[in-house]
Amino acid sequence: MSNHAETEHHIVSPKLYVVIFLSLLCLTGLTVAASYVEMYSFNVVVALGIAIVKAMLVVLFFMHVKYSSKLTKLTVFSGLFTFMVLIFMTLADYISRAWGRW
Amino acid sequence: MPENTAIAGATEVEGHHEHPPYQRHHFETMGQQNDATNFAMWLFLLTEIMFFGGLFTAYLIYRNWYYPAFVQGSHQLSIFWGTLNTAVLITSSFTMAMGVWCAEMRKKSALVLCLVLTFVLGLVFLGIKSIEYHEKWEKHHVPGLRYNLDSFLNPASDHEVYQEYHDKPLPLDMARHTELYFFLYFAMTGMHALHMIIGIGILTFMIIQAQRGAYTTGHVTFVENFGLYWHFVDIIWIFLFPLLYLISRHAN
């Protein structure tokens, strides 16, 4: 037997799934609508912001991370962290290669 | 569901207590087994994040280097099909989540229904994707294999797109870089589609198993872990959609 208690198995109610599903659809509509509005460089910010919110909804509720152990949360976080390291450390080179042109 | 909760973890270690048939011999309790496989699935998803990470990095760099080419490249994509596909995929994610719930509640026929719906929606997604790919093929926008620059050197010749965006012609040098945009488009959506195809394959197996009642006797880990995979594929698309289709609509 493992010396730490297994995670409590939480069952999310279908009602919550429906709510999440509908909000995902709404956010999809919203992001498409937003892309038709001229916001200059903010178009990117809004689109990615909405994408992040959508991804979080999926991760937290569909993938049950909200109800999962600290270990699962840490795992998700470490994946994002390394992903960010890859992107930002690489960009650090590219941005500083052509300073001011980014 | 008491069978799936931590209660099993509290039973005594000594002696040979009764194991459910699906418990592997090297685990002490069902709870331990479920936890371990679930954790393994998450670790596998980490590798997937990093796998796509390389492509996202490439996208970021080249979009910044060849901004006008990426803008006009993205004008070639149909926001209609993209949006529809996003909705299809989100719906399939929802039916999958409901599938996990059905398995947990031991509703066999509902589980089969959910899995079949997910399966069908997955196929619809791939169908729409192939319509889009076909259009790219027709318009000679497949990098490496079938590519020409007409739509970017002379945007007015491409009536439909021109009416919407009124793109100015790109200089030859920049126009050639649209090929990089389309490569990244095909690489990212293609890699995503490959994951969908694998997922659909596993779904076929699961539907057969579910019909035999394999997941509705208290052992839901497989369905759950597949759900994680399917949602992950959904998340990748959630990012691909704005990056490839949306964010360049107004940038000119």
Add this chain to the structure above:
Amino acid sequence: MSDTIVVLPDQATARLPKTNYLNKENGLLSWLLTGDHKRIAILYLISITFFFFIGGALASLIRLELLTPQSDLMATDTYNKVFSMHGIIMIFFFLVPSVPATIGNFFIPMMLGAKDLALPKINLLSWYLYMAAGTLAIYSMIVGGVDTGWTFTTPLSTHYVNTHVITTGLAVFIAGFSSIFTGLNFIVTIHKMRAPGMTWFRMPLFVWSHYAASILMVLGTPVLAIALVLIVLERTIGIGVFDPTKGGDPLLFQHLFWFYSHPAVYIMILPGMGVISEVISTFSRKRVFGYTAVAFSSVAIAVFGFFVWAHHMFIMGISNYAVLVFSLLTMLVAVPSAIKIFNWAFTLYKGSVTFETPMLYAFGFMGLFTIGGLTGVFLGTAGTDIHLTETYFIVAHFHFVMVGGMLMAFLSGIHFYWPKMTGRMYPEKISQLAAVVTFIGFNFTFFPQFILGTLGMPRRYASYPPEFQVLNVFSTAGASILGVGYLLPVLYLTWSLKYGAIAGNNPWQATGLEWQTQSPPLTENFTEIPIVDHEAYDYEWLERQKEKEVASA
């Protein structure tokens, strides 16, 4: 005080245990379809040894060619293929899986008090992937090989060479998945399969270092995979992502490649460091000094490992600011590595040190790794790197770390764990000789290369100016001594399988859970799941155990 701690049972009455993992089932199929982590470890051990000797044969070809200044043994492009295949086979088919897939696979579950790894089928799959990848690599070698260097450098690999880049790339891609599955399995096992009472800070340091290496395997390898996929696509349909004429950036490949391949260096060395921790403690009869520091230094190496990759690219045209930042970050990695070396040295201090074979190899590791590590600091310093990179200095540096460090650790581990894996001892004197021969041969081979490098001899050429010949002859002579040093263990270890003395449960009087069972172990490792109530490396606990056994007997 005796000069050895080895305690063997009375050979007249001693027998190997009647049932063990080796004879539980018979027949080839029972091995090929096994889920037992110990059997998979043996499968890995055999296949890894095979690839090591292929890589070694290629290495001897390289050294033979470099005996004379002209390229006379083989054509220059054959030489390019030979050193490329040497690198690819040694790195992806020997160093990366060496300790984790063999010793780690065998002992991590036992050290944790578990019956098996968490995912036995995935473990077997990982071996099959390894074999498939290995077969593909050998195939590509037979049909003509690859001459890009093990780094698949673009645009050379995508545009200028006409060798089997795709086949080899796919082989490495598949080997990567084998490595991912091993790492994933270890992480899950370490988190979820520990015996009652086995807290994180009671785990042997071997497990800690494997944990750190596994994190790197899981998070780093996929990036290599995508980089290789892009290479294959670039070669097949010419997508242009690394092609400057189409606007692609060859440096992007370097970023992606080294994002994995720098951490890969730690994937290779960390498990070796784990072995050294076990060996040093056992043969000094002392708890590893600063246990927590050593444990966390493994994790620190893993984390820092992700922030330093561009130091492989200083002369490739990355920005000067990036050079500055990555150079500075590179220095950080030296800190946890030094913590380890210092703590092992302090473990020896006032310990009852004995000099059995594993310990000799471990001493070799400490010395050679220190030299290799410190020359790494030279190379991490941007200024010196520009002078030394792409010379033999760098060749000597990574051979000191990988061969002097990792291979020494691997041999140390094999000698340390051999009695547990097979139940038999190897002849001590000749194995000590092998350790000494390896050490001498190694220094003869690679130390001259440091000098050659500082003198400016470039790497990757079949010919060189005649004034470098003396040192190259030294190096080649050393390589033949080294070759003897590697052949000896194969001979006497094989001999020992049949004729070696019966080892008994715990010949080294070591404290780990793996030593408290029979050797060779049972298929399910333990007759009952152990309950851990003591710290790692607690030699007093071991004494009390022995007293208890005597009292009950």
